[in-house]
Amino acid sequence: xxxxxxxxxxxxxxxxxxxxxxxxxxxxxxxxxxxxKQEKKAPTFLFMLTSSGIEKxxxxxxxxxxxxxxxxxxxxxxxQTGDSAVYLCAVPAMFYNQGGKLIFGQGTxxxxxx
Amino acid sequence: DTAVSQTPKYLVTQMGNDKSIKCEQxxxxxxxxxxxxxSKKFLKIxxxxxxxxxxxxxxxxxxxxxxxxxxxHLNLHxxxxELGDSAVYFCASRPSSxxxxxxxxxxxxxxxxxxx
Numbered sequence: 001x002x003x004x005x006x007x008x009x010x011x012x013x014x015x016x017x018x019x020x021x022x023x024x025x026x027x028x029x030x031x032x033x034x035x036x037k038q039e040k041k042a043p044t045f046l047f048m049l050t051s052s053g054i055e056k057x058x059x060x061x062x063x064x065x066x067x068x069x070x071x072x073x074x075x076x077x078x079x080q081t082g083d084s085a086v087y088l089c090a091v092p093a094m095f096y097n098q099g100g101k102l103i104f105g106q107g108t109x110x111x112x113x114x
Numbered sequence: 115d116t117a118v119s120q121t122p123k124y125l126v127t128q129m130g131n132d133k134s135i136k137c138e139q140x141x142x143x144x145x146x147x148x149x150x151x152x153s154k155k156f157l158k159i160x161x162x163x164x165x166x167x168x169x170x171x172x173x174x175x176x177x178x179x180x181x182x183x184x185x186x187h188l189n190l191h192x193x194x195x196e197l198g199d200s201a202v203y204f205c206a207s208r209p210s211s212x213x214x215x216x217x218x219x220x221x222x223x224x225x226x227x228x229x230x
Contacts, residue, residue: 031217032217034217034218038155041223041224042118042204042221042222042223042224043157043204043221044221045218045219045220048217048218086155088157090157092217100145100162100208100210100217101147101159101162101170101172102157102159102206102219103159104156104157104158106154106155106156107155107156107157109155
């Protein structure tokens with residue numbers, strides 16, 4: 001069965017710290033891995049990774065994929081209180097009869113203290 | 115100009131009642147989804163429709179019935195509500211064309227359902 005596992009489940013840091021969030025996956029017919037940030041409401045898209053070793057960056061956030069070891073990491077440098085959120089990792093199941101559903105990990109709840 | 119919208123945002127109701135949640139997307143996407151997020155923040159797929167056709171039903175109790183009147187709308191009707199149905203329900207959509215962004219799903223703001 002396809003699955004996505006994230007660690008840690010929760011993390012408390014202080015402003016300015018750097019954090020690394022982990023996501024490992026087992027999925028048939030892997031196509032891509034997506035990271036979402038969820039604050040109080042809807043998950044919002046951060047990154048999509050399809051190739052190993054190519055880092056995606058957006059400001060203080062960056063992510064990389066290792067397709068051989070089946071994991072991805074999301075790094076946040078110089079954290080700010082506004083980074084406090086649940087970070088979700090997801091992999092699409094892309095068989096036709098699965099309609100592109102996203103299989104989500106449990107999420108990592110990040111809390112950044114002032 | 116909201117991309118994916120849901121109504122209502124909050125729903126408080128008693129056990130045994132029947133309720134509906136509506137979802138609309140103005141992105142022109144062909145595929146729409148319902149996800150359930152439990153108290154532990156775990157997001158799980160319930161249903162998926164592609165162009166008004168049901169393509170995923172993830173062993174959800176048949177008290178839950180999705181309906182798609184057109185490809186921009188996907189509603190969720192729940193009969194005989196139970197305490198365990200309390201959760202946040204998210205609607206999402208994505209394009210079906212095989213483009214590089216077709217894996218990305220766009221989520222609505224969620225409907226927090228509380229069954230008492």
